[in-house]
Amino acid sequence: MDFFGELYLRSTLPFLSEAVTAREADYLARAFTDAPGSGFIADLGCGHGRHASRLNASGPLAQRIIGLENDALSLSMRRRGFPVVRGDLRALPFQDGTLSGAYAWYSTLFAFTDDEHVGILREVARAMKRGGRLVFHTVPHERLAASPRAAFQRRLPDGAVLEEESQFDVSTGRDVGRRTLTLKDGRVLSACYAIRYYPLAELAGLLESTGFSIAWVHGGLDGEPLTQLSADLIVGAVLRDG
Structure with missing residues:
Protein backbone atom coordinates (compact mmCIF):
# COMPACT_ATOMS: atom_id res chain seq x y z
CA MET A 1 0.00 0.00 0.00
CA HIS A 141 16.66 17.70 12.40
CA GLU A 142 17.83 18.40 15.94
CA ARG A 143 14.42 17.72 17.43
CA LEU A 144 14.28 14.25 15.91
CA ALA A 145 17.90 13.55 16.85
CA ALA A 146 17.07 14.31 20.48
CA SER A 147 14.21 11.75 20.49
CA PRO A 148 14.96 9.28 17.71
CA ARG A 149 12.44 6.62 18.69
CA ALA A 150 8.70 7.18 18.70
CA ALA A 151 5.66 4.95 19.18
CA PHE A 152 2.02 5.60 19.93
CA GLN A 153 -1.46 4.12 19.75
CA ARG A 154 -4.64 6.16 19.69
CA ARG A 155 -8.33 5.62 19.09
CA LEU A 156 -9.68 8.20 16.66
CA PRO A 157 -13.08 9.89 16.96
CA ASP A 158 -14.58 7.64 14.28
CA GLY A 159 -13.59 4.52 16.23
CA ALA A 160 -10.54 3.62 14.13
CA VAL A 161 -7.30 2.69 15.93
CA LEU A 162 -4.08 4.37 14.81
CA GLU A 163 -0.70 2.81 15.62
CA GLU A 164 2.76 3.98 14.60
CA GLU A 165 6.40 3.23 15.33
CA SER A 166 9.38 5.09 13.91
CA GLN A 167 13.14 5.34 14.25
CA PHE A 168 15.21 8.35 13.21
CA ASP A 169 18.71 7.61 11.90
CA VAL A 170 20.89 10.63 12.64
CA SER A 171 23.59 9.53 10.17
CA THR A 172 21.22 9.42 7.19
CA GLY A 173 18.70 12.00 8.37
CA ARG A 174 15.85 9.61 7.65
CA ASP A 175 12.90 8.87 9.88
CA VAL A 176 11.67 5.38 8.98
CA GLY A 177 8.45 4.01 10.35
CA ARG A 178 5.27 2.04 9.90
CA ARG A 179 1.76 3.35 10.36
CA THR A 180 -1.26 1.08 10.78
CA LEU A 181 -4.88 2.17 10.81
CA THR A 182 -7.53 -0.36 11.80
CA LEU A 183 -10.88 0.95 10.64
CA LYS A 184 -14.11 0.44 12.55
CA ASP A 185 -15.29 -2.07 9.93
CA GLY A 186 -12.16 -4.19 10.56
CA ARG A 187 -10.29 -3.19 7.42
CA VAL A 188 -6.56 -2.62 8.07
CA LEU A 189 -4.46 -0.03 6.23
CA SER A 190 -0.72 -0.33 6.83
CA ALA A 191 2.41 1.01 5.13
CA CYS A 192 5.99 2.05 5.77
CA TYR A 193 7.42 5.51 5.18
CA ALA A 194 10.83 7.19 5.08
CA ILE A 195 11.06 10.96 5.38
CA ARG A 196 14.28 12.95 5.10
CA TYR A 197 15.05 15.68 7.63
Whole structure:
Protein backbone atom coordinates (compact mmCIF):
# COMPACT_ATOMS: atom_id res chain seq x y z
CA MET A 1 0.00 0.00 0.00
CA ASP A 2 1.14 3.54 -0.81
CA PHE A 3 1.66 5.47 2.42
CA PHE A 4 0.57 8.78 0.87
CA GLY A 5 -2.88 7.58 -0.14
CA GLU A 6 -5.93 6.47 1.80
CA LEU A 7 -3.87 5.58 4.87
CA TYR A 8 -2.29 9.02 5.14
CA LEU A 9 -5.52 10.86 4.43
CA ARG A 10 -7.67 8.95 6.91
CA SER A 11 -5.02 8.97 9.66
CA THR A 12 -4.22 12.69 9.45
CA LEU A 13 -7.66 14.27 8.94
CA PRO A 14 -8.68 13.90 12.62
CA PHE A 15 -5.68 16.00 13.69
CA LEU A 16 -6.12 18.84 11.20
CA SER A 17 -8.48 21.12 13.08
CA GLU A 18 -9.96 24.24 11.53
CA ALA A 19 -8.10 26.33 14.11
CA VAL A 20 -4.73 24.85 13.12
CA THR A 21 -5.53 25.23 9.43
CA ALA A 22 -6.54 28.86 9.93
CA ARG A 23 -3.24 29.70 11.66
CA GLU A 24 -1.20 27.99 8.96
CA ALA A 25 -3.16 29.72 6.19
CA ASP A 26 -2.66 33.09 7.89
CA TYR A 27 1.09 32.46 7.97
CA LEU A 28 1.11 31.60 4.26
CA ALA A 29 -0.95 34.67 3.39
CA ARG A 30 1.62 36.87 5.10
CA ALA A 31 4.51 35.01 3.51
CA PHE A 32 3.26 35.61 -0.04
CA THR A 33 1.76 39.09 0.31
CA ASP A 34 4.47 40.63 -1.89
CA ALA A 35 5.08 37.65 -4.18
CA PRO A 36 6.21 38.89 -7.64
CA GLY A 37 3.87 39.20 -10.59
CA SER A 38 0.34 37.93 -10.84
CA GLY A 39 1.02 34.26 -11.51
CA PHE A 40 -0.40 31.33 -9.59
CA ILE A 41 0.98 30.21 -6.25
CA ALA A 42 1.04 26.41 -6.15
CA ASP A 43 0.03 24.32 -3.14
CA LEU A 44 2.40 21.39 -3.68
CA GLY A 45 0.76 18.26 -2.31
CA CYS A 46 -2.47 20.09 -1.52
CA GLY A 47 -4.25 16.97 -0.23
CA HIS A 48 -7.92 17.75 0.29
CA GLY A 49 -7.21 21.47 -0.01
CA ARG A 50 -7.51 22.74 3.52
CA HIS A 51 -5.01 25.57 2.89
CA ALA A 52 -5.79 26.18 -0.77
CA SER A 53 -9.53 26.58 -0.30
CA ARG A 54 -9.06 29.22 2.40
CA LEU A 55 -6.33 31.17 0.65
CA ASN A 56 -8.05 31.22 -2.71
CA ALA A 57 -11.37 32.42 -1.29
CA SER A 58 -10.31 35.74 0.25
CA GLY A 59 -7.37 37.84 1.36
CA PRO A 60 -4.17 38.80 -0.47
CA LEU A 61 -3.92 35.48 -2.33
CA ALA A 62 -7.54 35.24 -3.48
CA GLN A 63 -7.84 33.66 -6.95
CA ARG A 64 -4.10 33.02 -7.10
CA ILE A 65 -3.86 29.50 -5.64
CA ILE A 66 -3.61 26.32 -7.69
CA GLY A 67 -3.38 22.91 -6.08
CA LEU A 68 -1.21 19.97 -7.08
CA GLU A 69 -2.01 16.50 -5.79
CA ASN A 70 -1.28 12.96 -6.98
CA ASP A 71 -3.64 10.99 -4.72
CA ALA A 72 -7.00 10.25 -6.31
CA LEU A 73 -8.86 9.86 -3.00
CA SER A 74 -7.64 13.22 -1.71
CA LEU A 75 -8.73 14.84 -4.97
CA SER A 76 -12.16 13.21 -4.73
CA MET A 77 -12.58 14.63 -1.20
CA ARG A 78 -11.11 18.04 -1.87
CA ARG A 79 -12.75 21.19 -0.70
CA ARG A 80 -14.27 23.49 -3.27
CA GLY A 81 -13.09 26.91 -4.33
CA PHE A 82 -9.73 26.44 -6.01
CA PRO A 83 -8.38 24.91 -9.24
CA VAL A 84 -6.31 21.75 -8.97
CA VAL A 85 -4.27 19.52 -11.25
CA ARG A 86 -3.25 15.93 -10.69
CA GLY A 87 0.50 15.49 -10.96
CA ASP A 88 3.79 14.38 -9.49
CA LEU A 89 6.20 16.66 -7.63
CA ARG A 90 9.02 15.16 -9.68
CA ALA A 91 7.48 16.31 -12.99
CA LEU A 92 5.40 19.40 -12.33
CA PRO A 93 2.62 20.05 -14.88
CA PHE A 94 3.37 23.78 -15.02
CA GLN A 95 5.01 25.73 -17.83
CA ASP A 96 8.42 27.33 -17.34
CA GLY A 97 8.47 30.58 -15.38
CA THR A 98 4.72 30.76 -14.75
CA LEU A 99 4.41 30.44 -10.96
CA SER A 100 4.88 33.40 -8.65
CA GLY A 101 5.38 31.07 -5.71
CA ALA A 102 4.82 27.65 -4.20
CA TYR A 103 4.42 26.17 -0.76
CA ALA A 104 4.45 22.70 0.82
CA TRP A 105 3.48 21.68 4.34
CA TYR A 106 4.46 18.77 6.64
CA SER A 107 7.70 17.65 4.90
CA THR A 108 5.84 17.02 1.62
CA LEU A 109 8.94 17.83 -0.43
CA PHE A 110 11.21 15.36 1.35
CA ALA A 111 9.53 11.95 1.16
CA PHE A 112 11.77 10.78 -1.68
CA THR A 113 15.45 9.97 -2.26
CA ASP A 114 18.11 12.66 -1.92
CA ASP A 115 18.56 12.75 -5.70
CA GLU A 116 14.82 13.12 -6.17
CA HIS A 117 14.76 16.02 -3.71
CA VAL A 118 17.29 17.82 -5.90
CA GLY A 119 15.11 17.10 -8.91
CA ILE A 120 11.95 18.33 -7.19
CA LEU A 121 13.54 21.64 -6.21
CA ARG A 122 14.87 22.07 -9.76
CA GLU A 123 11.36 21.43 -11.07
CA VAL A 124 9.98 24.10 -8.74
CA ALA A 125 12.70 26.49 -9.89
CA ARG A 126 11.93 25.74 -13.54
CA ALA A 127 8.24 26.51 -13.12
CA MET A 128 8.80 29.67 -11.07
CA LYS A 129 9.36 33.26 -12.06
CA ARG A 130 12.70 34.80 -11.07
CA GLY A 131 12.32 36.24 -7.61
CA GLY A 132 9.50 33.78 -6.93
CA ARG A 133 9.08 32.46 -3.43
CA LEU A 134 9.11 28.92 -2.05
CA VAL A 135 7.82 28.34 1.48
CA PHE A 136 7.88 24.96 3.17
CA HIS A 137 7.35 23.43 6.58
CA THR A 138 9.20 20.50 8.11
CA VAL A 139 10.56 19.36 11.49
CA PRO A 140 14.01 20.41 12.75
CA HIS A 141 16.66 17.70 12.40
CA GLU A 142 17.83 18.40 15.94
CA ARG A 143 14.42 17.72 17.43
CA LEU A 144 14.28 14.25 15.91
CA ALA A 145 17.90 13.55 16.85
CA ALA A 146 17.07 14.31 20.48
CA SER A 147 14.21 11.75 20.49
CA PRO A 148 14.96 9.28 17.71
CA ARG A 149 12.44 6.62 18.69
CA ALA A 150 8.70 7.18 18.70
CA ALA A 151 5.66 4.95 19.18
CA PHE A 152 2.02 5.60 19.93
CA GLN A 153 -1.46 4.12 19.75
CA ARG A 154 -4.64 6.16 19.69
CA ARG A 155 -8.33 5.62 19.09
CA LEU A 156 -9.68 8.20 16.66
CA PRO A 157 -13.08 9.89 16.96
CA ASP A 158 -14.58 7.64 14.28
CA GLY A 159 -13.59 4.52 16.23
CA ALA A 160 -10.54 3.62 14.13
CA VAL A 161 -7.30 2.69 15.93
CA LEU A 162 -4.08 4.37 14.81
CA GLU A 163 -0.70 2.81 15.62
CA GLU A 164 2.76 3.98 14.60
CA GLU A 165 6.40 3.23 15.33
CA SER A 166 9.38 5.09 13.91
CA GLN A 167 13.14 5.34 14.25
CA PHE A 168 15.21 8.35 13.21
CA ASP A 169 18.71 7.61 11.90
CA VAL A 170 20.89 10.63 12.64
CA SER A 171 23.59 9.53 10.17
CA THR A 172 21.22 9.42 7.19
CA GLY A 173 18.70 12.00 8.37
CA ARG A 174 15.85 9.61 7.65
CA ASP A 175 12.90 8.87 9.88
CA VAL A 176 11.67 5.38 8.98
CA GLY A 177 8.45 4.01 10.35
CA ARG A 178 5.27 2.04 9.90
CA ARG A 179 1.76 3.35 10.36
CA THR A 180 -1.26 1.08 10.78
CA LEU A 181 -4.88 2.17 10.81
CA THR A 182 -7.53 -0.36 11.80
CA LEU A 183 -10.88 0.95 10.64
CA LYS A 184 -14.11 0.44 12.55
CA ASP A 185 -15.29 -2.07 9.93
CA GLY A 186 -12.16 -4.19 10.56
CA ARG A 187 -10.29 -3.19 7.42
CA VAL A 188 -6.56 -2.62 8.07
CA LEU A 189 -4.46 -0.03 6.23
CA SER A 190 -0.72 -0.33 6.83
CA ALA A 191 2.41 1.01 5.13
CA CYS A 192 5.99 2.05 5.77
CA TYR A 193 7.42 5.51 5.18
CA ALA A 194 10.83 7.19 5.08
CA ILE A 195 11.06 10.96 5.38
CA ARG A 196 14.28 12.95 5.10
CA TYR A 197 15.05 15.68 7.63
CA TYR A 198 18.01 17.89 6.75
CA PRO A 199 20.12 19.90 9.19
CA LEU A 200 19.62 23.57 8.41
CA ALA A 201 23.12 24.04 6.95
CA GLU A 202 22.61 21.05 4.64
CA LEU A 203 19.18 22.29 3.67
CA ALA A 204 20.63 25.70 2.81
CA GLY A 205 23.20 24.02 0.57
CA LEU A 206 20.48 22.00 -1.16
CA LEU A 207 18.47 25.14 -1.87
CA GLU A 208 21.52 27.06 -3.09
CA SER A 209 22.44 24.24 -5.48
CA THR A 210 18.99 24.34 -7.07
CA GLY A 211 18.79 28.10 -7.59
CA PHE A 212 17.24 29.32 -4.33
CA SER A 213 18.52 31.46 -1.50
CA ILE A 214 17.04 31.34 1.99
CA ALA A 215 15.19 34.54 2.85
CA TRP A 216 14.04 33.56 6.33
CA VAL A 217 13.90 30.71 8.82
CA HIS A 218 11.19 30.53 11.47
CA GLY A 219 10.63 28.16 14.35
CA GLY A 220 6.86 28.57 14.40
CA LEU A 221 3.77 30.20 12.91
CA ASP A 222 4.29 33.45 14.81
CA GLY A 223 7.57 34.02 12.99
CA GLU A 224 9.67 33.26 16.05
CA PRO A 225 13.36 32.36 15.64
CA LEU A 226 14.39 28.73 15.28
CA THR A 227 15.79 27.38 18.55
CA GLN A 228 16.71 24.01 19.99
CA LEU A 229 13.20 23.83 21.46
CA SER A 230 11.36 24.58 18.21
CA ALA A 231 8.86 21.97 17.04
CA ASP A 232 8.66 23.46 13.55
CA LEU A 233 11.06 24.55 10.85
CA ILE A 234 9.53 26.92 8.30
CA VAL A 235 11.76 28.15 5.49
CA GLY A 236 11.16 30.93 3.00
CA ALA A 237 13.42 30.88 -0.07
CA VAL A 238 13.67 33.09 -3.16
CA LEU A 239 14.59 31.99 -6.68
CA ARG A 240 17.72 33.84 -7.72
CA ASP A 241 18.26 35.59 -11.05
CA GLY A 242 20.45 33.66 -13.48
